[in-house]
Structures are given as C-alpha cells and as structure tokens.
Amino acid sequence: MSLFRTIKKNAKQKVIESSKKDDSLTKDPLTGIFSEDLQKINKTFEKSSDVVIREFSIGSEEKVKAAIIYTDGLADTTSIQTFILDSLMVEAKQMDNTKENLHSRKILQWVKASLLTVGSVAEISDFDSLFTNILSGNTVIFIDGMKVAIGASTGRWEERAISEPASETVVRGPRESFSENIRKNTALIRRKIKDSNLLCEQKEIGRITKTCVAVMYINGIVNEKVVEEVHTRLDRIDIDGILESGNIEELIQDETFTPFPTIYNTERPDVIAAGLLEGRVAILIDGTPFVLIVPSLFIQNFQVPEDYYQRADISTFLRMLRIVCFLISLLGPSFYIAATTYHQEMLPTPLLVSLAAQREGVPFPAFVEALIMEITFEILREAGIRMPRAVGQTVSIVGALVLGQAAVEAGIVSASMVIVVSITAISNFVFPAYNMAISIRMLRFGMMMLAASFGLYGITIGLLALLLHLNSLRSFGIPYMAPFSPFIKDDIKDTIFRFPLKFLGTRPRLISQKNSKRNHTPATSKPEPRE
Structure with missing residues (x-):
C-alpha cells in the first residue's frame, strides 16, 4: 500500500509541475524586443493558417517596426483596414518623427489616444493575454521597443439572429430569445432593465477554451451572500473547457446525486429579467442561448412567464x-x-x-x-x-x-x-x-x-x-421547497395560486432580504369613474 501511495503521489506531483510549467510558458511577459516577441508568436501559430501577422513601419523619417496579429474569420477585416492599418500607416506620418518620440512610451500613448478609432483598446503585457486576445477576435498591435502591446476590439463573426424561443413558447408575451453571443444576451437583459444598479461581472473559465462567463444581478436587491457564493463556486472551477451552460450547472449545483434541477435555465430574456427583479443572480455563458438563474425553487418549475401576462384567475387555473x-x-x-x-x-x-x-x-x-x-x-x-x-x-x-x-x-x-x-x-x-x-x-x-x-x-x-x-x-x-417549507405566508400568493399583481407587493423573502417592496400600487386603488 505504501508503494502504491508513493507512486500515486509522485504522479500527482508530476501533473502539478507539468501544469505549472505550461502556465509559466504562456504567462511570460513581453520582452519589448520586436524580433524575439514576433518569433515566439510565429512559432506558436506556425501551423495555424487562419492567424494573420502583418508587419509594417510607423513614421516617415525615423521609422519604427510594428505588426498587427488577428484571426481571420473572428476579426472584422474591414475594421482592421479602415480603423487600424490606415491610421498607423498613413496618418502616423504626420507625427513628430524624432527618435526620442518614436522610441519611448510616448508613441504608445499617442497611438492609443489619437490613431486607433475602434471601440475599445487595452494594454497587454504577457503572452497569455496576447494569445487570448488574438483568439477572441481582437487585433493585437506590436510596436518595436515597447514591452506592452495594444489589443483593439475588432471581433465580428457570423451568428444566429434573435428568434422565437424553441423550448419555451407562449401565446401572449415577448417572442425573443437569447442567442449564442454573450454580449447580445447581456444587451437583451439591459434592454428590459434600464437601471444603473444592474451589474455585469465577467470572468473566463476553462484553461483551453477560456469561455467568457458573466454574472448579472441588481445591486441593492440581491442578497450579497448569494453573489459571493456564486463567484466562489465559479472561481473553484478548474477544467479544460466549458462548452455549454450545462457544464457550469453541473459543476456549481448544490447536490450532485438528485434527479431534481436546483438551478433553473431558460432562453427567454423576460424570465431572466423577472428573476433579477426578485433578487436572483443570472449566469450567462458565451456560446449558448441558455442562461442559468439562481437560487431556484421547486415551484418555479411549474411557472411560465405567460402567468404574469394574463389575468390572475386564468393563471391560477393553468398552474x-x-x-x-x-x-x-x-x-x-x-x-x-x-x-x-x-x-x-x-x-x-x-x-x-x-x-x-x-x-x-x-x-x-x-x-x-x-x-x-x-x-x-x-x-x-x-x-x-x-x-x-x-x-x-x-x-x-x-x-x-x-x-x-x-x-x-x-x-x-x-x-x-x-x-x-x-x-x-x-x-x-x-x-x-x-x-x-x-x-x-x-x-x-x-x-x-x-x-x-x-x-x-x-x-x-x-x-x-x-x-x-x-x-x-x-x-x-x-x-428548495420554500415558501412551503419553511412556510412563508406572504410568498404563498405567487405559488400554486397567482394573486392579482397589485397584491404581489413584496419580493420572495428568503431570496431578497432587503428592499423587499416591489409594487407601490395601493391594493385597494380603483380607477375614478368618468363624469
């Protein structure tokens, strides 16, 4: 047994050392030596024909070597030509071409501030971030002598248009659904909740896929402990790839051996917006139209958004x-x-x-x-x-x-x-x-x-x-069985029965423990009769 444990321990140590070695290779900082950095990039992508490396010079008299790297198919070549290459190769000739300006950090700040007209730019100081930017559709700009590169947002690829939900159809209600683009999905949610307290925190999960995951919630309504727990469970994930929201769901759920879903998923923006207004947390994953929402209750699986778009008596009967x-x-x-x-x-x-x-x-x-x-x-x-x-x-x-x-x-x-x-x-x-x-x-x-x-x-x-x-x-x-167990009298109004909206004045108590009031319409208010 001791021999087996020793072999197992040594194998585990080798795996850890190998993992650390792989991480150290990609997290090396940029050297600032143009030829060395470009050689390493060329070596990394030498068998990737879709990665384009374009070298050119900046300036008219004292020329400085520069290069752009992007992935064909993920980056918008029209934007690269119009907003990056034209600016760097044509407009850059008008700058002060003194050796002092060209070989100092001034040129980097000048390129960022005056030449690049794309939506957003960021500085890149290590190869790990550089490779991630290239393979995410951004364009990376190298300048000789600079230990920092520039990542310009030029991502654009073919994607599915917003269509009607395939798995959650309704007779009355919105007919739009999420798509595989995470940025489009966050926009669909913000379109329904136009409040500055709606926060969107983003992170990458997956050593190889580096999948973009966004956590959205309404500050001031959500329970901070739930948000902290969501981030803790997401940060705990250490896996090669995340390809769909089901991978995240399985890795962060409370119970593994249960047939019941403890995390709710939907492809409807109105369902996510309603959950956020109740104090829940939404988890969006790039590459899938299904968004996760937590916490999830048992009774939630019997409710549909259409219950709130028609009269209370009809909704109660259908429930x-x-x-x-x-x-x-x-x-x-x-x-x-x-x-x-x-x-x-x-x-x-x-x-x-x-x-x-x-x-x-x-x-x-x-x-x-x-x-x-x-x-x-x-x-x-x-x-x-x-x-x-x-x-x-x-x-x-x-x-x-x-x-x-x-x-x-x-x-x-x-x-x-x-x-x-x-x-x-x-x-x-x-x-x-x-x-x-x-x-x-x-x-x-x-x-x-x-x-x-x-x-x-x-x-x-x-x-x-x-x-x-x-x-x-x-x-x-x-x-999971709230508000039946523990029994919460005020929350029973929106379970098996659905009371009229003017009586649903509070948010679920266990989910949102502050700012619980959501309906300020008096329950006894009636329209005044016309004269």
Missing part, C-alpha cells in the same frame, strides 16, 4: 392544471398497477369487470405490461427528438398509434394500459421546465416498482421519501 399533470405523470401507472394488482375492491364493479375482460388474454402482470409500454414510448420520444425535424414528429406519433394498436390486437397489453400510458405521457409534456419533466420520467419507474411490490403502501413510502429528499435540498443556501 393548478400543471400540478395535476405533475401528479398524473408521476403516479398514473403506479396507481393503475396498485389498483389492479392489490386493491381491486377500490374499483367500481362494472369497471373491474371491464378491466378483467380486457386483461383476460394478456400473458404479463400489470407491472411488466406497464414497463413494456413505458419503455416503448420513451424509445419513440427519443427517436422523435434525434431524427430529422421533417420526419421526427410524424414518426413518433404514427409509431405510437401503430404500435399501441398492434400491441392490443396481439394481446401483449390491454387497451386500458395504453390509455393510462398515453395520458401519463401527454401530462409529462405540460411541464414548462424540460429538466423537471425528465426527472419525473425517471422517478415514474421507481414508483411503478414500489406499487408492484407493496401496492398503495409502496406508493405512500415512495412519496414520503420523495418529500423528505425535496426538503433536504438547497439552492445556493435557499431551501
């Missing part, structure tokens, strides 16, 4: 419908198995006789029958998603109808089981949150096994275990 569909999706097959296997006395006699007649030729018990149908439907659903869009939906619907009818005629399953599984599957589509729908689909099989083993007693045990698990969950320190 209650979603709760009923949640119970059907979770317990529908389980109750059928328990009733037909252990508790026949609970069924009316005509219904019991009808079910017995249908199951007369079925060779399998109710649990196996339900398991066959559920697995078949899951296969059809997954096939419909993965197949080409033109035929996927048709194949899944036709496949379900044909297979269901053929299974009944062949005597493999009963007609009543087909009805139960179909209603269960349709109820699962009612959930607004796709992550929650997947969780219920997995838990359904566990409840079916408990019902087949112990009947209604098994279902009761499963529900109690599920309730205990839900009450043990936290989302960035906030109880």
